[in-house]
Amino acid sequence: MTRKTIAILLVLLCSLSFVFAQGGSEEANLTEDGRQIVTYWYYHKGNEATYQENAIARFNESQDKYFVQGFSVPDKQKYLVAMASDESPDVIALTNAEVISYQTSGLLEDMSTMGEANGFDFSIYDAPALTANSVDGRMYAFPLTSVVIQMFYNIDLLNSIGETEPPTTMEELFEMAEKVTTVDESGNIDILGYPLFPLASARQELIYAFGGRWAAEDGVTPTANCEGNLKSLEMNMAFREKYGVEQVQRFVATGNTNRYTPQDIFFAGKQLFRFDGPWFANQIREYNPDVNFGVAMVPGTEANPELLGVSRYENTSLAIPVVAKEKEGAYAFISWFVTEGAKDFLLEIGSLPANNTLFDDPDLLASNEAFPSFMAALKTANGIEAPRMDYSAEYTSLIDEYLDYVYNGTMTPQEAMDELQAQAESMAK
Amino acid sequence: MKTRLTRDDRNGFLFALPWIVGFLLLSIYPLIMSLYYSFTEFSFISDPEWVGLDNFRQLFSDRRFYKSLGNTCFYAFVATPILLLVALLLALIANRRFALRSAARTIFFLPSIIPMVAATMVWIWMFDPTYGYINNFLALFGIEGPAWLINPKTTKWALVMMGSWCTGTSMLTCLAALQDVPRSYYESADLDGANAVQKFFHITIPSVAHVLVYQAILNLINAFQYFTQVYVITTASGGNTSGASGGPENSILMYPLYLFHNAFVYQKMGKASAMAWILMIIVGLLTIVMVKLSNKAVSNAGAE
Structure with missing residues (x-):
């Protein structure tokens, strides 16, 4: 065989192996010991x-x-x-x-x-x-x-305003948040009281605490402009407007960039209330063990105290x-x-x-100081499942977009939620 | 007249066969299939179902489709000239004779070899409104910088800033073109008493016009495929659990990002395929226009 023939055969072999490479051979499904x-x-x-x-x-x-x-x-x-x-x-x-x-x-x-x-x-x-x-x-x-989310709070900040117990209603929480929030001489926020951050918690627990929902009980009917959502957003905006929409957004942006890093605003003692998961306790211990923190259930409202411990459930x-x-x-x-x-x-x-x-396993309860509050929240069965319509991913991304309009002051809560509701209904069709 | 294949032709074809097979299977076949899918409802895992022009109709009545197209056009038509200008300025500096010129050229090019994901993560930190270097730098002049990545009015400008940092490849192309400009032109201009600005606009620019237009076309096409940076920024923002964020008020929802959301988050492969074909048509048309403009620009420059 000439070298040229060998080369041509090799090329053909390469081409065929490329084409049939995916054919594969049957892999053995048993281990050596027959399992x-x-x-x-x-x-x-x-x-x-x-x-x-x-x-x-x-x-x-x-x-x-x-x-x-x-x-x-x-x-x-x-x-x-x-x-x-x-x-x-x-x-x-x-x-x-x-x-x-x-x-x-x-x-x-x-x-x-x-x-x-x-x-x-x-x-x-x-x-x-x-x-x-x-x-x-x-x-x-x-x-x-x-996964459920509950409330972490900075005990020192709470004590600094003469309080010893965490709030059990959102009205109490708002009052404490106002007292704790401080701004510097330029008007920039130094300590944030209201739990506007993380954004995912603001979209869920901060809404659910007011009885708000993104979908009805059936999971597929959108309820963007329901009363609870509007009440939550109105309180949210009352806080933002008091300290300046731009200033709050700047603080939230910093919180977002530094989330779960040593510069996290909670670890730095600059956040009073934080709605987060049980892993957050370990992170506090890792990044700043000096933070004096407590864990309590997400508050309900004066009108709906039974919502205590309400959270997303995943x-x-x-x-x-x-x-x-x-x-x-x-x-x-x-x-x-x-x-x-x-x-x-x-x-x-x-x-x-x-x-x-x-839920009552002593080893698990002892493994994380936040677990007793979280297990208690699990037992209340106040977990809210995410919307389950077949367009729920699109709906969630729309919710984020319209919450941005509210947070930036581009739309009022009512305008934004009405438009969001109309969009969701048109997607349902 | 019949043309007979020579032995060399046949051997050449056989040697090219692996590439041809790969091209047909990995480029042409997916291209044709994506055209087919654009007329189907296809969730990636279920069989495609023919829906005619429904995907296109849905897209043309989709607010976010226009938003993403608008965002992409903003980036393409605002960032492209700025990026080109930055590249040309860097090339002009790199073309001058000065001590440490080689080091400067390396520094100018360095950002282009840094992995884009890592670079974007660093930029996210740089844009931090409180601790970020950019706002701290602005504060030196008494300017209060914005919340770059959370204020919808500044997010796209933040992307332009990020892009202008990474113009090494364009800079190299411009540098090569500048080095091809005959020195005799400048010597003649010196004899005629031309100043630096006149030389720049009447010699340098016309001489490198063809390269600038070529680079503009490439940058424009790249702008319409702008994905990695916005994907990293929106994913790192952490607020959206749907995996389909477009930034604050969808202000950095770029076309390819929305295409990705449709394909892999909403599992609407048919709609995503339709978007891909619309993008291909847009980029194709733009390229034709730019090539025609470039021919005109080059012939004008030649005439000058």
Whole structure:
């Protein structure tokens, strides 16, 4: 064979291998010791990925039938690509909002049916956890962790205005916030009293505390211009206007840039009230242990004191894609993880449980000084699920846009919410 | 007349085959499929369903579509000339003979090799209204800087500032063009008593006009694909949990960002494909106009 012929054959080989590269060969699905391999994709990375791997190792040690292989896949678009291209993992970790979104496209296995067939005890979940992962009354994922937001407060700042107890109503909170807020000689805010930051909490807990909602009980009817939303925004704007819209925005911008860094405005003692998650307690300890802080439930209002502890309710949940190949193994892993495997994982990762048998667990309660207040909030079942209309992602982005109009003084709360409501209704059509 | 393929032709074709196969599969096939998808409702994971012109109709009645187009046009038509001017000024400095010229050229080019995500994160800190270097610098002159990235009136200008920092590639192209201008032109102008400004406008600019226009076309096309910086800024802002923020009042919702939101957040691949084709048509038309203008500019410069 001449060199030219060899070169041409090589080129042809390269071209053909390129074309058929995706064909792939069947991969072995068994370990050397004969256990069925189950693939599990989670979106956690860094230390959180290590905690996932630790949980997987504990499951594998307990098994002689299945062997879970974990993969950290922070980019969730890859989940969709994998499912669309028949290379699906057997188990995926996702948020409850994604459970709804995925199942709207029929992507997930019916966990209610699988659970019933295998004698799963559904009573470990309270109503918010059940509904947050259900579509048409059927669960499509089992929740592992919960996220609720409650109120952190700076005890020294509170004491500086002669108060010893945190507020239980928004009216009290507003009064305290006004007393604590200070401005420098240029009119710039030095200490912020009202919990305008983080912006995600301002859009949720600060709204929910007034009985406001972005969607009706059915989760799909938009309620942007409901009375609670307007009341919340009116109080919000009363505070902003008192100290100057531009000045408040500047302070919030600084808060945003430095969030969860050593320069965070709460760690720097420049924020009285902060609506944040339980992880915030660990961060305070890490970045500025000198901050004298307390944790209490998000206030209600004088008219609706029962709203105490109201918060968004979110989960990290575990689901099985309908195109998964090892569904039995996937179910075995998930049902173990949300029950026997949950506590050790939660202790490591520092998250709240979804499983109500762990709400009073002494080890968990002792693991984070904020947990007693957060667990108490979980028990009130005052968790609000995010809107679940099929255009909810667009709706949320519209909400943010219209809140900007309000915060910047471009529109009044009534104008902005009316227009937002009209937009949402037109999307529903 | 029949043309017979020679052995060399055939061998050449075979050697080019891997690239051709890759081009057909990875460029032409997705292009054709995206055109097809633009006429379908397609959520990425479900089968596409033919909807005719619905996606285009939806887009043309979508407020955010126009907002994103307007934001992108602002950036394209405001930032492009500013960025070009900055690049030309840097090139003029780099073209002069002075001590440490090589170091200056390196410094001018350095921002272009810094990963864009890292650079954007640093800029976010620089724009901090309280602790940021920019407002601290302005404060030296008694100016109270704005909340750059939270005030919808200043967000786009912040992007222009970020862009003007990163003009190394354009600067290099301009520098190469400046070095091609024959010195004899300047010597003749000196004999005629021309001053520096006259030389700049009557010799330098006409001589590098073709490069400037070429660079303007490239910058304009890049502006219509402006994504990374706004994606990082809106993601880092942390307020939006839908994953689809366009900045304060959607003031930096650029066209490619909105396209991305439609494709990967709202899972409307059909609508996103329609947006991609509209973008391609816009950029194609702009390129034709710019090429015609460039031909005219170059022939005018040649005549001068």
